[in-house]
Amino acid sequence: MFVDLDIENCSVLLCGEATRTERVALKFAQATEVLRFNRVEDMRAPGTPVGLVVLCVSDEREAQKWRAAVLSSGIGAPSIVDTEVPAESQGEVFLIGAGPGDPGLMTRHALEVLSQADVVLLDHLAPYQDLPRWAPHAEIIDVGKIPGKHRVPQREIDQLMVRYALQGKKVARLKGGDPYVFGRGAEELYVCEKEGIPVKVFSGVTSSISLPAMAGVPLTLRGVSHMFTVVSAHQKLTDSELDQLSGLLKDGGTVSILMGVKTLPHTIAGLLERGVRPDMPMVTVQDGFRAHQREYFSTVGTCLENYDQLKPPAVTTIGNVCAAVGENREELMGKAFETH
Structure with a gap:
């Protein structure tokens, strides 16, 4: 001063x-x-x-x-x-992964931080029903981004985080899933660090794993799949990316696709063109952990037959592990036990 x-x-x-x-x-x-x-x-x-x-x-x-x-x-x-910068006025930002939508899958750390928050910047897919109880002293601001209809541009979200923190407030940035899995957590961390604002990151349960698991599908299974990859497909995958995914699937891996409903026809066509088996099983979980949740079990060759029914948000999982649910379950689990 x-x-x-x-x-x-x-x-x-x-x-x-x-x-x-x-x-x-x-x-x-x-x-x-x-x-x-x-x-x-x-x-x-x-x-x-x-x-x-x-x-x-x-x-x-x-x-x-x-x-x-x-x-x-x-x-x-x-x-x-x-x-x-007046040290006595310095606030802080918490990047919180709220999980796939079920409040029961939020961590204790997340709930503890929310209880101390002065401001909550809420994402579209984060659980919100009990937010006034979790953050009783906070101003709650909905900054959710809906595909194709960004309610608040990312730059404005960054500015809100910085502005409130510089006012000495504790800012909880509540994000669906995990902040570092296609959640722009690293970018938001960087913006705050440039302004000298301390940031703490609290990981969340990612839908790329939890939604197929809820449908009974593991991403890895001994003797069946020992690797998986998570892909963002909100834009059409490139030829190089499709080459990599098809190679992974042919080698027994698993692919979990987020934000990929709109581009699914392009993805499936690319995989089939690259020799992925049409009978390879897959599952799409729509509106996971919500009242209207639906699960679509199919194969790479048949999944588009009901494409008009698919709506975001949804997670699509492709790979032999998807047979863990269905008539081939016994055969698949047999392979897992053979390797014990």
């Missing part, structure tokens, strides 16, 4: 990037008014007298640009440079 400055009876003008000026504004709560300019080209003399100009910058070059803008605008107030 600038303890030698008397700011109680004057207006303060903050110049610099938005998140930085917002952070520094916390130091000048006693000022008559705090004004902010976030772009040099917008600088102009405000309608009220200014007693102090604060340049909220990261280096001297940026400070020089703002000084020139202040001078040209005719503001005659003294100026200082501020690069400090």
Whole structure:
């Protein structure tokens, strides 16, 4: 804090990037008014007298640009440079994996952090029914992104996390599944770290494993499959990606596809063209752990017969392990026991 400055009876003008000026504004709560300019080209003399100009910058070059803008605008107030972050105002962000939708699959750590949260930024697929009870002191903001209809753009979500944390609040970013499995957790961590905001990550149960498991399908099985891969197919898979998946399936592996309903015809056609057996079993679990959950057991060659019934969110699993449910169960489990 600038303890030698008397700011109680004057207006303060903050110049610099938005998140930085917002952070520094916390130091000048006693000022008559705090004004902010976030772009040099917008600088102009405000309608009220200014007693102090604060340049909220990261280096001297940026400070020089703002000084020139202040001078040209005719503001005659003294100026200082501020690069400090007030430690007492620092908040933190928690990236929480809420699991596939069943509140019972949330971790104890997740529930404990929610109970302390001041703000919860809620994803579309995260459980929400009991959220007011889990986070009784929090402001709950729905930032859910629906396929093709992004309610809040990712950049705005990042800005919300940073803004509330810089106000000294505990921000819980509640995400469906696991933050690091196609959950943009690493990107959100990076955004916060750039602003000096501490972040803790709490893993969640990923739908890529839990949904097929709920349908009775293991992703690995001794003597049948010793490897699996998780794929995001919200965009059409490339030829190279289809080559890799078909090779994995031919070698006895398992493929779990997330966000792949829209592109499923393209995926299946690509696998068949690359020699994947038409009779290879597969299962799609739609609306997992929800009231309208449905399970579609089929094969690579027949799965598109009921394609018009499939709706996101859904997880599709392909591989010999899918025969763990059905008439070939005894044969499949026999292979597992043979390797004991």
